[in-house]
Amino acid sequence: MDSQNDYLTIALPKGKLFSLSADLLAKVGITADDLSDKSRKLVITNEQAKVNFIVSKTADVPTYVEYGAADIGVIGKDVLDESGKDVYELLDLGFGRCHLMMAVPKDKKRAKLTDYAHTRVATKFPNIAKKFFDEHGMQMEYIKLNGSIELGPIVGLSESIVDIVETGTTLRENDLEEIAFIKEATARLIANRVSFKLKFDRINELVTNLHEVLAAGEKK
């Protein structure tokens, strides 16, 4: 039987990054039959290519990788920074582009950012938000929500939100206005610290191949 050490285990997030990641990896020959985020199987194996895929909830990908349950993974920079996990960040995959920002109801906009000090902010990203406000010398009350963040100000739960934005449609529909840009985020290839050393040749080859595919994509 093959030892697990011969296998490269890859954690992929369910949701919008899944098919983009799977397609990109397929281009460098890393894929498996019935690799799908709808699969009931928790671990999908390709014995020939010696690859295991773990398809997990987005926020869990950095955890699998930090503990070495997965050697590498694909995850949005927003979720990665929020998790604070100690993993190696190998490659900017360029897709899943969005940005983190602070938004407030249009009709309750205040003159400057610091006017919001000591108010409540609803967010799925309390760690990133706290870092941002700390850098501006602002103390805030953080209200952690797990979805529909924009509901916060509408129902009077908070004065503002910190959330990710791709197109801005959700903001407009809810009469919210972006008042501060926090950071941009794209999907990243991450690796476990020890796997990076013990499986260096395989991971390095993968990074090099992905690099070429991405560079070719940019030229088009």
Added chain:
Amino acid sequence: MEKDKNVWEIPYGMRDYLPDEAAAKRALETKIARLFLDWGYDEVVTPTVEYMDNLTRGSSHSLEPHLFRLIDRHNRTVALRHEMTTPIARLVSSRLQDQPLPVKLSYISSVFRYEEAQAGRQCEFYQAGVELMGTTSAQADAEVIALAIESLRQSGLSDFQVCVGQVDFINAILAQYNIDDDTQSAIRAALEKRNLVALGQLVDALKLPDNAKEVLRNLPLLNGGAELLDRAYTMALNERSRRALDNLSEVYRLLKAYGVTEYVRFDLGIIRDFSYYTGLVFEIYAPGLGFPIAGGGRYDHLLSDFGAACPATGFAVGIERILMAQQCQQLPHYSPARDIYVGYAAARGAEAIERARELRSEGRVVELAMMPESREMAERSQQQRGYAELVYLA
């Protein structure tokens, strides 16, 4: 409120060792202590609590949040030791200055770091290691690596990898491109975290020719066997970076003589977490463990921070991490020998004491019953308590 279970909490990041665990830990420590003695390293013991200024000497400020700090009776800030290299540097520079060089010292002790506790990473953990002070020779660096490898082999581990790097190679490369200090420390931080994306962004922003940028971007990927050094020589444009690589070649030649090169790879991107390292550095990894199992390297300036310039090198292994790696590599669980249970009938207690003494002097592990028992009861006790044999005085 009444507690429904009799379980009392211990502070965050601390743990108890139950008899089985403590026995495995003690057995491992005993083996390592013997090994260090066999190689001519003398054990030292330093206090658990030191003045904070002494512990942070030679290290960057990033250390402070990880220290367990206390205030003593005279309002001085003291802290629990977070590693052993700094206390031993203090000890050697203040109390062992007259020793003939090189000084070879070892330790096995607990250290304390406030971190997010995880498997193999508690806030109090045990380290065994050596410090070799008073020589810059490659022989010293090779001995330290070979001894670290031998510690793991004696622990029964066979599957592990030593990655060797050279801090001065990175410093020299950064110097050869005249990169300003702020950018240098940002690049070092990106290298330490192996954040290739951040490194790429930093490098892109520099005004340098493309081939120079390529060299900088590739620093974290300089990982390979002996042939890697040849590749690195093509990147080394100044005397200092070539000297750093010469040092690695020399150490590698000596490691061949030790017969341990099968474990060794080069990884020139290694930047250890303590800022006092100046030359060769290394980390050892084992499959299944998310953190290095051991690490070390050369720190030629730390002793001069204590006023007694003296080059030095050393390593530390994590005792808990070896124990975890033993489990991952499915080594048999250590259990101490339990040879003989001595039971006795009423009025034979004094004879039983004598019999137990005799058996122990023959080198057997003997437990003596604490009260007279019938033969049946003694048999049951023997089995319950896990002894191989019963000696019963009727």
